Amino acid sequence: MPARSNDFQAVVYFIKKNLAADATVTESAQLRDRVTGQLREVDVVVAGHMAGHPTVIGIECRGRSRKDAVSWVEEMRAKHDDLPTDQLVLVSASGFSKAATLKARHYGIQIVTPGSPIADDGPLARLRDPQVDFLGVTHDRLVALHGMVELDGQTHISELTPDLVLFAADGTELGPLADLVRSTYDGLDLRSALAAAQGGDQYLVIDVRRPRLPQPGSEAIEVYLLRESHPPHLLPLRGLRIICASRVDVRPVQMSAGELHGPGFQDAAFAYGSGQVAGVDALLVFTHASGREHLSVRFTDATGVTTDWTADPESQELIPQTSALEAGGG
Structure with a gap:
């Protein structure tokens, strides 16, 4: 276009x-x-x-x-x-x-x-003197990763590293956890996190329920972590908390009404x-x-x-x- x-x-x-x-x-x-x-x-x-x-x-x-x-x-x-x-x-x-x-x-x-400016009691009265901000976020570095895994019917929280290998349900190796973090950044709706954020440098916490990894030509799939046991078995990753050092830029928008x-x-x-x-x-x-x-x-x-x-x-x-x-x- x-x-x-x-x-x-x-x-x-x-x-x-x-x-x-x-x-x-x-x-x-x-x-x-x-x-x-x-x-x-x-x-x-x-x-x-x-x-x-x-x-x-x-x-x-x-x-x-x-x-x-x-x-x-x-x-x-x-x-x-x-x-x-x-x-x-x-x-x-x-x-x-x-x-x-x-x-x-x-x-x-x-x-x-x-015609005349919007009336005080009109349907868009809140936009007569609107406070509208554009919020932008830049992720500087990853601070921590915490995963919620299911083991014997119980949920356990563990600290994870970006190089940890992810698997599919059938045992196929999918790649490092860093790929999941990257795809989460790309596809995440940050509106709620940004709505509560203040401008400047800060930590941004992103919680993802039932994280899935996109696959070329097919639907995103659930991911699993390998537990080193005898025999080893896969643990489903039920949640992911990403904590990153970020900078939030707040830019007021001048509105005409x-x-x-x-x-x-x-x-x-x-x-x-x-x-x-x-x-x-x-x-x-x-x-x-x-x-x-x-x-x-x-x-x-x-x-x-x-x-x-x-x-x-x-x-x-x-x-x-x-x-x-x-x-x-x-």
Whole structure:
């Protein structure tokens, strides 16, 4: 997926995507000009059905600090006259001049602009002066490993070393315990540990129940330790405690909040802010409309490639969104 445009366009895209449950919403969509045959970029396109008929809505966005003038309305009208869009919506972060509003109304163009800041008693009141932090963790060194093994129906806690060999249930040697620690770091959800962590150098304790080791082309398997006895036998590893010296970086995120008023936006309240997580740029967008809240996140790596995620309403786990963009002209 190629890099996308400014934060305000992304905010409008996420809001519309969360509102238009029965429609297809595409950011930076490429539509073909009926006159020139060239592809033109439209900030957000919503394709769905209205009164049983297929409808394509084009949304153009501007995040400037001053009100948009009549010239932008005329420019966008001329552009969409030759594009396969049935309705044009213009979204301006700073609103429209009086002449621009009159011109848009004359040509049946819907205009949308943020209203007053979020009310004290509104659904996103907690985001009026939000305290949002990005937490990053760097593991400097392993301090200790403790394993919980099962022996004769009892659980015993033992100190382990990274070079200790792990085995599968059938006795197959799997590799050192260090591989399990590494895969645990890679796949662990650190949200609870980080939520309780303070910034700076500290010890981070990670508890893993029923640790499993990933296997190429198959499911992760339970691991066992070899007990040197007569005869030797395998002991299942039921738990693992990893203690490491770590550094937690706390970076406050400055959030902007407001409400979008206009046709098709259902007076949506929103708040957004950006920062870095593990060297990757992240944009957070909170929206509330029609009694529902959404959290969307866009990550942009060092090469400019972006991925979009949305939080599950119940677990708040981030789930990747499926979307595709083509590179093209505007």
